Amino acid sequence: KDYRNQLFAVLPIDAPLTQAHVQQSLQAYARKNLSARTIHNTLTAFYTMWKYMSELYALPSIPTRRSIYRKPVATKKIRTFTKQEFLLLHDYFASKTHVQKGQAGLIPTTAFAEFAVLLSVMFYTGARWVDVSNLTWADVTEHSIKWRNKRTKHEEEVPCAKHILDALQTLPRTSKYVFRWRHGSHSRCAKWLRSACIELNIEP
16 A cells, blocks of 8 residues: 555556656656655655566556666764753753643643753763663662663763753653653654754754
């Protein structure tokens, strides 16, 4: 079903299966205002489905995917926030209210305030997203935090500033994890951060 949907995203269901029309449809889709990843994945699925159908039916040959669309090479741009920028972001989320739908309608939550604490941990410890999203209360001691070493894969107990440890103690203990977000929540939190950067005129 997924492959069929990808096929029809490029080639309408009632389109003639001529070589010229298929090529035109492929080129038109490659020029759409979509993300590079979406276009690449859709065309990959299209060519997979077309190859399968060609083995069953006499379909015309079509141009190679690379001649239609070449996936752009991703260029990583890493920039570290200055302390002033971090403080602006921290105060932005610490003071921001957040509501979610509940049985009684919209109810306030502490999600943004918790996100401000998460940013503090990352900024002052250098922890990665995967580190903080997997941090458990068992890893937090009175004077330190246990982190998993990326190279050795072993846990290492690292001293931590008192104001960070105090901030962690303000969080609700609703599960074994310190923060509510798991590794897969990265895109949602990144969207929050990008929106805040735009509002605060900070380069993301």
